[in-house]
Amino acid sequence: MDFINDSKYEIKLTQTFKTLDIFKLVFAIVYIMLISIIMYAEVEVNKVLQDWLIILTHAAGAPLIIALWKTQWLAITLLIGIVFSVASHASIIFDWNVDKIEPMDIAFANLTLVLIAIVVIFDKIPEWTIPVLFTLTVLNTIFWDVVWVYSITSGIINLCVAVYVCYRLCVPTPRRNVTFMVIGLLMGICGTVFFLRDGHHSDKNYAILHSVWHICSYGSLYFAVRSIRPDVDIQELRRPRIEFARKLEFGKFAYKD
Ligand SMILES: [Zn+2]
Numbered sequence: 001m002d003f004i005n006d007s008k009y010e011i012k013l014t015q016t017f018k019t020l021d022i023f024k025l026v027f028a029i030v031y032i033m034l035i036s037i038i039m040y041a042e043v044e045v046n047k048v049l050q051d052w053l054i055i056l057t058h059a060a061g062a063p064l065i066i067a068l069w070k071t072q073w074l075a076i077t078l079l080i081g082i083v084f085s086v087a088s089h090a091s092i093i094f095d096w097n098v099d100k101i102e103p104m105d106i107a108f109a110n111l112t113l114v115l116i117a118i119v120v121i122f123d124k125i126p127e128w129t130i131p132v133l134f135t136l137t138v139l140n141t142i143f144w145d146v147v148w149v150y151s152i153t154s155g156i157i158n159l160c161v162a163v164y165v166c167y168r169l170c171v172p173t174p175r176r177n178v179t180f181m182v183i184g185l186l187m188g189i190c191g192t193v194f195f196l197r198d199g200h201h202s203d204k205n206y207a208i209l210h211s212v213w214h215i216c217s218y219g220s221l222y223f224a225v226r227s228i229r230p231d232v233d234i235q236e237l238r239r240p241r242i243e244f245a246r247k248l249e250f251g252k253f254a255y256k257d
Contacts, residue, residue: 035212065082067239077108088105110136121164165185169182187220191215228254
């Protein structure tokens with residue numbers, strides 16, 4: 001708690017936003033507004049441009065990988081997820097083996113979501129979460145076309161993160177950047193609205209609406225990761241190593257003390 005009263009820490013807080021953070025936030029806001037205006041004005045966007053946008057917006061995942069690079073197993077898992085997502089959208093565009101490739105995208109997208117939720121909510125990764133991750137991934141891969149399966153799991157996970165963010169707003173700690181957490185939460189909510197409205201693969205505006213989901217979801221995960229341990233080095237873009245808990249316990253919430 002001494003940290004909060006430390007004037008040096010307060011000064012440092014104003015230097016929290018790195019160039020990449022500002023670029024990511026401004027780009028996301030401009031992109032969301034631009035697509036919203038296009039949709040509101042009912043402008044017809046040709047399919048080729050929409051297909052390019054749905055593929056190119058995966059680049060929004062790159063800063064997330066950079067921020068997590070110190071924890072390579074996590075960064076590479078997320079990178080594989082991005083590759084599967086590109087493959088899945090390419091398979092939809094070319095109508096090639098969609099029913100084999102899309103399940104991998106759905107499984108890894110949910111795996112990414114749960115992994116980030118765990119590192120946000122817990123101090124260290126509790127061991128029990130690993131079998132839960134395996135089980136959820138298998139369930140999401142098999143029941144990829146049953147919407148309620150991943151809707152319920154991702155809904156519960158998002159609710160847990162939202163509760164944690166609200167708790168942190170009430171009880172702030174120097175070990176968690178609340179501004180980044182709130183930006184992450186708002187981007188996640190905004191992305192979900194576009195995700196729920198993108199409709200079917202064959203719908204007229206599916207690709208352009210879904211491209212906003214890419215920008216928002218990667219942005220949300222990025223700011224969630226950036227909120228972790230600003231007290232270690234506030235100037236550091238890459239987040240400190242994320243560890244596994246050694247003790248047999250449910251897990252220590254980040255952060256009690
Ligand atoms: Zn997608």
